[in-house]
Amino acid sequence: MSDLQSQDYVRRSATTITPPAARSHEDQVAKLIDVSRCIGCKACQSACMEWNDLRPEIGHFEGSYENPADLGPSVWTLMKFAEYENEQGNLEWLIRKDGCMHCEDPGCLKACPAPGAIVQYANGIVDFISDKCIGCGYCVKGCPFDVPRISKVDHKAYKCTLCSDRVSVGLEPACVKACPTGAIMFGSKTDMTDWAGERIEDLKSRGFEKAGLYDPPEVGGTHVMYVLHHADKPSLYSGLPDKPRISPLVQAWKGAIKPLAVFGIAAAAIFGFFHWVTVGPNEVQEEDELEADRLLREMKEEEEKPS
Amino acid sequence: MTRPERAFTRYTTANRVNHWINAGLFLLLVLSGLSFFHPYFFFLSNLFGSGQWARAAHPWFGVGLLVSWVGMFVQFWRNNFFNRDDAAWSKAIVSVVKNDDEHVPPVGRNNSGQKAVFWAMTLLIPTLFVSGLLIWQVYFGEATSIPMQRVAVLVHSLAAIAAILVWIVHVYAAIWIRGSVRSMTQGYVTPGWAWHHHRKWFYQLASGQRVKTEPRKNP
Numbered sequence: 001m002s003d004l005q006s007q008d009y010v011r012r013s014a015t016t017i018t019p020p021a022a023r024s025h026e027d028q029v030a031k032l033i034d035v036s037r038c039i040g041c042k043a044c045q046s047a048c049m050e051w052n053d054l055r056p057e058i059g060h061f062e063g064s065y066e067n068p069a070d071l072g073p074s075v076w077t078l079m080k081f082a083e084y085e086n087e088q089g090n091l092e093w094l095i096r097k098d099g100c101m102h103c104e105d106p107g108c109l110k111a112c113p114a115p116g117a118i119v120q121y122a123n124g125i126v127d128f129i130s131d132k133c134i135g136c137g138y139c140v141k142g143c144p145f146d147v148p149r150i151s152k153v154d155h156k157a158y159k160c161t162l163c164s165d166r167v168s169v170g171l172e173p174a175c176v177k178a179c180p181t182g183a184i185m186f187g188s189k190t191d192m193t194d195w196a197g198e199r200i201e202d203l204k205s206r207g208f209e210k211a212g213l214y215d216p217p218e219v220g221g222t223h224v225m226y227v228l229h230h231a232d233k234p235s236l237y238s239g240l241p242d243k244p245r246i247s248p249l250v251q252a253w254k255g256a257i258k259p260l261a262v263f264g265i266a267a268a269a270i271f272g273f274f275h276w277v278t279v280g281p282n283e284v285q286e287e288d289e290l291e292a293d294r295l296l297r298e299m300k301e302e303e304e305k306p307s
Numbered sequence: 308m309t310r311p312e313r314a315f316t317r318y319t320t321a322n323r324v325n326h327w328i329n330a331g332l333f334l335l336l337v338l339s340g341l342s343f344f345h346p347y348f349f350f351l352s353n354l355f356g357s358g359q360w361a362r363a364a365h366p367w368f369g370v371g372l373l374v375s376w377v378g379m380f381v382q383f384w385r386n387n388f389f390n391r392d393d394a395a396w397s398k399a400i401v402s403v404v405k406n407d408d409e410h411v412p413p414v415g416r417n418n419s420g421q422k423a424v425f426w427a428m429t430l431l432i433p434t435l436f437v438s439g440l441l442i443w444q445v446y447f448g449e450a451t452s453i454p455m456q457r458v459a460v461l462v463h464s465l466a467a468i469a470a471i472l473v474w475i476v477h478v479y480a481a482i483w484i485r486g487s488v489r490s491m492t493q494g495y496v497t498p499g500w501a502w503h504h505h506r507k508w509f510y511q512l513a514s515g516q517r518v519k520t521e522p523r524k525n526p
């Protein structure tokens with residue numbers, strides 16, 4: 001988001017040296033979204049717009065409670081509503097606050113080619129530094145959660161910052177502050193995990209046997225976690241990935257191939273140079289010219305011979 | 308130009324203009340493309356103003372390259388069919404590399420190395436174009452699915468590496484075989500050059516067929 005003096009980087013996109021990391025004695029933070037307590041009021045959505053000064057264009061009614069229809073360059077969090085008929089034939093309204101999950105191992109950052117355009121702070125927050133963003137859309141391919149959106153106006157990628165500006169001065173994110181039911185909590189990741197444990201026990205005691213915490217290990221865990229009543233089927237919640245992971249295609253693209261290719265290209269150029277120095281250029285000799293001229297003369301005479 | 312009377316035309320003016328437009332666009336694509344490829348090369352994006360500018364310009368150079376390559380293809384495809392001479396020449400590749408030309412069998416207008424470069428680019432440039440369009444965020448970001456973009460970016464990356472390696476071989480060969488660069492800048496070679504490097508082509512030009520290739524005189 002912003003470019004305040006940050007000296008607590010743990011990761012910095014497209015960077016081969018250690019980024020400034022001296023002030024990294026911070027707790028890992030997490031936002032815990034307790035889906036079972038959410039009433040779908042969208043106070044968090046409004047608070048996000050309010051704090052971040054975002055005003056998405058007013059769209060059309062799409063026949064759904066979701067409004068706007070999708071995340072966008074100025075929609076960093078969005079309430080998603082799913083109607084689910086459970087095994088007993090009862091309707092369950094599964095409402096999930098969508099947005100960046102702040103992965104511990106962020107696919108967006110891995111894919112990003114612009115040095116410093118995506119960073120991760122020691123507290124775990126993944127932030128887009130828009131000034132350095134080049135608008136290529138690689139983060140879109142890297143993200144397992146389909147989160148980043150590229151603006152058509154300034155061609156920059158945008159997503160939830162976890163209110164890194166508020167958190168850095170000891171405030172909780174705007175959505176957390178606004179939630180009237182306490183469905184969104186914020187604190188250290190250990191505290192949030194403990195609190196989730198209590199919530200899950202409570203849910204289990206009320207018949208949601210499959211209740212659990214969504215903190216997917218495939219991306220190293222996330223700094224936005226959900227308490228789900230159906231933790232065995234996250235995809236019920238408007239397509240929350242069951243097993244999110246950085247696509248193997250992205251891993252291959254950003255893996256060993258790149259350094260090998262750089263090496264291969266350099267080797268080819270160096271090989272060429274040393275071929276020049278050892279074997280040397282292939283020059284046409286005077287004899288070649290004489291021979292060619294002789295042959296040309298002969299052939300001309302042949303042609304002109306009266307037949 | 309100080310073209311000797313006895314010279315043979317190897318590339319017409321149209322050939323040469325097309326080739327250098329192609330080369331210029333390819334160079335711009337390599338420089339801008341490599342800047343996204345690896346952090347080591349990101350500084351190259353400054354040649355285009357900034358990372359943002361390099362990102363915006365690269366696909367347009369690519370569109371230009373495709374158009375230019377169509378021109379190259381139309382002008383050169385006939386000269387690049389593989390034939391029996393190519394097998395013999397390829398077997399003698401060690402002698403070729405060692406400048407041991409006594410042991411290199413004679414070939415026509417192009418040797419199999421030159422033909423391989425032509426067909427490799429004929430495959431790679433359209434591949435880069437199609438995969439490039441699929442990852443062109445500004446215009447096609449919403450029209451393509453994310454799984455498709457992931458395939459396309461990997462394909463684009465691999466095809467670019469292949470194209471760059473082919474290009475290095477091509478450029479070095481042109482520098483190594485003296486007289487080739489002039490054939491593409493001024494258009495002509497000496498009879499000795501043709502006799503030495505492309506003997507069958509020499510005979511073709513020198514013998515009766517010379518009449519047929521008459522338009523190849525100084526264009």
Ligand code: HEM
Pocket residue numbers: 113136333336337339340341343344361362363364365366367368369370372373432435436437438439440442443444460463464466467468470471
């Ligand atoms: C022929 C048409 C081409 C098109 C439409 C095209 C388009 C693109 C696009 C859209 C990108 C993503 C960055 C951006 O948005 O600018 C890209 C990346 C790239 N392009 Fe191209 N390109 C083309 C040809 C080439 C050629 C000829 C080369 C070099 C031989 C090349 C090398 C690269 C490389 C190395 C990358 C970075 C890939 C990575 O991040 O791994 N491209 N290209």
Ligand code: SF4
Pocket residue numbers: 099100101102103106107108109126142143144145146147148159
């Ligand atoms: S959810 Fe997507 S955008 Fe957010 S940190 Fe993970 S990979 Fe990056």
